[in-house]
Amino acid sequence: MRGAPRRLLLAAPFALLLLLVTSCGAIGSPQGWAAPVVTAQGILSSVHHGFLTLTNPTTKQAIWQFPPAQNKNKIDLKGIYSTPVVTPDDQSVIFGAYNGHVYKLRLADGSQLWDVDTGAAIVGGVALAGDAAIVGNSDGTIEALAIDSGKQIWRQKARDRVWSTPVVDGETVYVASMDKRLYAFKATDGTQLWVNDSSAGALAATPTVAGDRLYEGSFDKHVYAIDKANGTLVWRSPKLANWVWAQAVMGDGRLYTGTLDGSVYALDANDGHIVWQKKIASSPVRARPALAQGVLVVADRAGRLEGYDPATGAPVWQQPVELNSTVLADLVVQQDGSVLIVTEGGSGGSRIVQIDPKTGATSVVGTS
Amino acid sequence: MGVLIGFVWNQVLINPFTNLTVALARALFGSYGLAIIVFTLLLRLVTLPLTIRQIQSSKKMSALQPRIQEIQKKYSDPKRRSEETMKLYKEEGVNPAGCVVPLLIQFPVLIALYEVIRITLGSTPESLIDLSHRLYPWPFVQHAIPLTSHFLWMDLGAPDPTFLMPLLVVASTWLSQRLTMTQQMQTNPQAAQTNQIMLLFMPLLFGWLSIKYPSGLALYWVLSNVITAVVNYFIFDWHGTPVTEILGLRDFSLSSLNPFSVGDPKRRQARRRPGPRPATEPAPAADGTTAPSRSAGSRAETAAAQAKRSTRKPKAPPVAPPATPVRARRTPGGSDNGAADTRSSDG
Numbered sequence: 001m002r003g004a005p006r007r008l009l010l011a012a013p014f015a016l017l018l019l020l021v022t023s024c025g026a027i028g029s030p031q032g033w034a035a036p037v038v039t040a041q042g043i044l045s046s047v048h049h050g051f052l053t054l055t056n057p058t059t060k061q062a063i064w065q066f067p068p069a070q071n072k073n074k075i076d077l078k079g080i081y082s083t084p085v086v087t088p089d090d091q092s093v094i095f096g097a098y099n100g101h102v103y104k105l106r107l108a109d110g111s112q113l114w115d116v117d118t119g120a121a122i123v124g125g126v127a128l129a130g131d132a133a134i135v136g137n138s139d140g141t142i143e144a145l146a147i148d149s150g151k152q153i154w155r156q157k158a159r160d161r162v163w164s165t166p167v168v169d170g171e172t173v174y175v176a177s178m179d180k181r182l183y184a185f186k187a188t189d190g191t192q193l194w195v196n197d198s199s200a201g202a203l204a205a206t207p208t209v210a211g212d213r214l215y216e217g218s219f220d221k222h223v224y225a226i227d228k229a230n231g232t233l234v235w236r237s238p239k240l241a242n243w244v245w246a247q248a249v250m251g252d253g254r255l256y257t258g259t260l261d262g263s264v265y266a267l268d269a270n271d272g273h274i275v276w277q278k279k280i281a282s283s284p285v286r287a288r289p290a291l292a293q294g295v296l297v298v299a300d301r302a303g304r305l306e307g308y309d310p311a312t313g314a315p316v317w318q319q320p321v322e323l324n325s326t327v328l329a330d331l332v333v334q335q336d337g338s339v340l341i342v343t344e345g346g347s348g349g350s351r352i353v354q355i356d357p358k359t360g361a362t363s364v365v366g367t368s
Numbered sequence: 369m370g371v372l373i374g375f376v377w378n379q380v381l382i383n384p385f386t387n388l389t390v391a392l393a394r395a396l397f398g399s400y401g402l403a404i405i406v407f408t409l410l411l412r413l414v415t416l417p418l419t420i421r422q423i424q425s426s427k428k429m430s431a432l433q434p435r436i437q438e439i440q441k442k443y444s445d446p447k448r449r450s451e452e453t454m455k456l457y458k459e460e461g462v463n464p465a466g467c468v469v470p471l472l473i474q475f476p477v478l479i480a481l482y483e484v485i486r487i488t489l490g491s492t493p494e495s496l497i498d499l500s501h502r503l504y505p506w507p508f509v510q511h512a513i514p515l516t517s518h519f520l521w522m523d524l525g526a527p528d529p530t531f532l533m534p535l536l537v538v539a540s541t542w543l544s545q546r547l548t549m550t551q552q553m554q555t556n557p558q559a560a561q562t563n564q565i566m567l568l569f570m571p572l573l574f575g576w577l578s579i580k581y582p583s584g585l586a587l588y589w590v591l592s593n594v595i596t597a598v599v600n601y602f603i604f605d606w607h608g609t610p611v612t613e614i615l616g617l618r619d620f621s622l623s624s625l626n627p628f629s630v631g632d633p634k635r636r637q638a639r640r641r642p643g644p645r646p647a648t649e650p651a652p653a654a655d656g657t658t659a660p661s662r663s664a665g666s667r668a669e670t671a672a673a674q675a676k677r678s679t680r681k682p683k684a685p686p687v688a689p690p691a692t693p694v695r696a697r698r699t700p701g702g703s704d705n706g707a708a709d710t711r712s713s714d715g
Contacts, residue, residue: 260497
């Protein structure tokens with residue numbers, strides 16, 4: 001074979017390879033794991049990847065979606081990890097996106113009121129403190145923005161990514177950073193009150209405030225109890241099986257959390273010793289567990305749900321529930337005691353699932 | 369079977385490489401960029417015997433091309449051609465697959481490294497979760513997370529926004545390919561066309577990949593190409609040779625960049641500068657180095673290259689025969705006919 005056909009044959013593999021590798025560019029792109037938020041007008045969620053949706057739980061249909069379908073401004077959120085927060089007047093919602101922007105939308109119709117570019121991807125949620133919305137980003141920047149205008153009120157800097165949600169308690173905001181430090185700032189003006197660097201590993205979990213203490217899970221496989229007044233270490237738990245990324249929930253003097261090897265732990269809140277330990281499977285537990293109607297509901301990444309007796313760790317359901325979808329978003333307890341879970345992809349599909357903690361029975365309240 | 373392959377892939381390549389790069393980053397002031405550089409150097413050092421073998425095999429194959437072409441011309445029967453060719457390989461101690469086997473070993477290493485960089489830099493939260501399953505339970509490694517992805521002007525976990533690294537990838541890939549292919553192109557016109565296509569598409573392909581993928585990969589690739597070029601330099605012993613000759617650019621023209629206008633090999637041969645066809649392959653020099661083989665009619669060697677390669681007594685330049693003294697012939701009348709009467713040189 002000579003001439004042009006031979007040359008084309010020689011060039012063809014390169015063209016095919018180029019097509020293949022460029023189509024594989026989506027591998028490793030951000031997915032998002034914002035938890036659902038129940039509002040008077042519907043359920044806010046990121047069940048549609050890269051969009052914030054308000055869903056009618058009765059009809060299970062979307063009321064609005066942001067960015068809107070026409071998307072004249074070509075907004076690309078890239079993924080939403082940040083759980084949206086409804087403003088005190090129940091009229092609007094604020095959230096951060098992986099594209100680095102913080103958005104405020106009108107809750108009724110999803111129209112944009114303002115957006116602020118923080119300069120780096122946002123993974124943690126937004127915390128409200130008075131008239132300010134406080135958020136951290138992947139650059140280590142912690143910003144307080146005025147709720148009504150988005151104007152910056154104050155700004156602080158951690159040494160590495162802030163992937164946790166700031167926690168506001170009174171006039172203090174606590175922020176955990178991947179620089180292995182836990183910070184306390186004055187919520188009104190950002191003055192640093194103290195820093196705790198007890199952890200040897202990165203801090204990605206959102207701190208839990210209970211009483212006069214903060215509880216924080218670390219990538220060094222320990223959970224720490226910190227005095228929230230002065231930042232001193234109260235106790236450090238025994239070494240757990242893997243990194244702790246799930247926010248701990250507190251109930252009856254015990255802390256409940258999961259690790260990235262699929263284990264679930266109950267720790268004594270007083271001194272940190274392990275009360276009980278179970279293993280769901282081998283898939284990571286990243287979602288915050290839910291304590292509802294006397295049952296501890298835990299989900300792993302593969303979509304396997306278990307209900308445990310919080311006191312003993314004994315399974316409550318006859319068998320685990322398999323959602324056959326990825327679950328990374330925090331579990332949310334509704335007012336009626338049921339638990340909401342957002343799933344993504346898999347054979348089960350992307351949807352909002354409601355589960356009865358007593359029986360493990362599930363129903364779908366929103367779909368993609 | 370797939371599960372077994374996946375298990376071996378992860379346990380033998382991905383996880384060890386992941387932990388090594390993380391440990392290097394922690395040891396090197398938390399810099400993942402320095403970790404990639406050191407890892408590349410270590411990897412190339414370990415695979416250096418394979419690399420040298422690959423280049424030497426390629427070199428031997430190029431040297432045999434004229435003789436292979438003679439066999440092709442001599443025998444019309446494909447089976448006989450194949451037999452004679454294999455006989456020649458055996459006589460010369462060349463394994464035709466010798467240049468392929470090292471590549472087959474290095475290729476999975478390259479893919480593994482891509483996966484390692486993608487996992488380790490954990491630029492998305494999901495990838496960081498995956499990383500937690502791969503790290504060995506050594507505190508030194510566990511406490512290294514998160515890694516610093518910034519190096520020089522780049523975020524190693526993201527494509528280079530300045531496009532400087534893609535340009536370096538294109539240039540270094542072209543250089544590395546050109547150094548390897550120049551010898552083949554000079555001795556095997558048929559391979560020249562294939563090589564021309566590769567010389568154009570491979571740099572562009574990798575340049576395009578480096579635009580799409582994390583700049584940490586591009587850093588590895590550039591460094592790897594530079595190391596290949598250095599190894600080529602020493603194996604082919606190009607010290608003192610002009611750069612244009614090393615890169616085969618003496619007859620360079622813009623049209624040569626178009627792989628689809630390479631033209632008829634016979635016409636290309638006719639365009640080459642006429643020169644003496646060596647009767648045999650150049651004898652190896654006393655120090656064991658061998659000059660890169662040249663095809664018939666190729667450009668003449670420079671004086672510097674000749675002096676370097678040959679340790680034989682240099683040929684004396686041709687000396688013109690002494691001029692025959694001119695004697696005026698006197699005619700019997702005593703008059704000079706005024707014309708020089710030169711004798712022929714042979715008489």
